[in-house]
Amino acid sequence: METGTFRGFEVALHDPGIGLITFNQPDRLNGMTQGMKRDLVEVLTEAQMDDAVRVLVLTGSGKAFSAGDDISGRPLDGSTGKQLVPDIGRGHADPIGTYSALRAISQRLNTTVRDLDKLTIAAINGFAIQTGMSLALSCDFRIASEDARIGSGTLRFGLMPDEGGQYLLVQLLGVAKAMDFLMRNRIVTGREALELGLVHEAVPSGRLLDRALELARELAEGPQVAMRMLKRSIYNAAETSFAGALDDIAAKTAVTDHHPDAREGIAAFREKRKARFNGG
Incomplete structure (x- = not known):
């Protein structure tokens, strides 16, 4: 993964294999x-x-994770970013242009995050509104600062x-609470988001x-192949039948049971030591 400064964000790589993207x-x-x-x-x-x-x-810098789409029209600061x-x-000139731009650009960012095999x-360091909220909810784990502000807020502008x-809200909250959250334009703190179940920690x-x-x-120190396959099985289980979920996990287990990480995990257990998974 290329590191450095790009349009609107920076990328760094930390041991052991942690990619940090900062807006x-x-x-x-x-x-x-x-x-x-x-x-x-990309x-x-x-x-x-x-x-x-x-x-x-x-994560984000300053007071926000991301407060939504930038509609100022001003070029991004730090124009030297690659x-x-x-x-x-950009689309949005007419109804079909709006549909195309949403499907090909804005929604694709969230589907790309959700489709990653890697965790x-x-x-969430501050405001996570609209685009910022949906991006955060697309991630597998969410940790918020206690005073972060998370919400959609689109109805305030007559938007969706x-x-x-x-x-994503229906997945996490259920229909009734998602209805309340969106229709009442709720923007909650990190502590409130934890109580609702939107984040794992505050x-x-x-x-x-x-x-x-x-x-x-x-x-990052866990058995990467098994974890990536389990991630996919968990999301699949949310949208399939019990029979489908059983078949899915069996097919993936047929791979992971024969991976070197499985042999290392068993050996470490028998030898009463910490497993050293290679992640290959």
């Missing part, structure tokens, strides 16, 4: 442009294909949670990144 436009609350989203998709695709990357952490993909038409952690937020803001990286190290 770096705090003056605009890390609002996202279409170009930034397409570059993020980086995420690189991470998927890079054996050196085991876990991804996404552009990974060429600019294309993802959203470290058009990047998949309604689906920590003091000064501890957020350290805690996210601590979790990332724990996950």
Whole structure:
């Protein structure tokens, strides 16, 4: 995975195989442009294909994770950031253009995150609104600062949670609570998000990144092949029958049972030591 400064974000790689993506436009609350989203998709695709990357952490700088789409029209600060993909038409000039732009650009960022085999952690440092909320909810783990602010807020403008937020909220909260959350334009703190079940942990803001990286190290040291297959089976189980889930996990177990990580795990248990999984 390429590291450095890109349009609207920075990428760093930490041992043992932790990719850290930091949105770096705090003056605009890390609002996202279409170009930034397409570059993020490219980086995420690189991470998927890079054996050196085991876990991804996404976070923001300043007061926001991401407060939504950047509609200011101003060019991104730090124009020296590398552009990974060429600019294309932004769409939205007419109904079919809006449909196309949502499906091909905005929604694709969230589907790319969800489709990664590698585990993802959203470290929600501040405002996570609309685009920011749906991106955070697309991640496998979410840790929020206690004073973060998380919500959709689109109805305030007569708009829709058009990047998949309604689906992700129904998955996490159920229909009744998702209805309340969206229809009443609720924006909750990190502590409230923990009570609702939107995030896994809420920590003091000064501890957020350290805690996210601590979790990332724990996950990165696990049996990567089994964990990636289990991740996919968990998401599949949410959308299939019991019989389908059983067949899915059996097919994946036929791979993982014969992987070197399984032999190492059994040997470590017998020898009463910590397993050293190779992640290959």
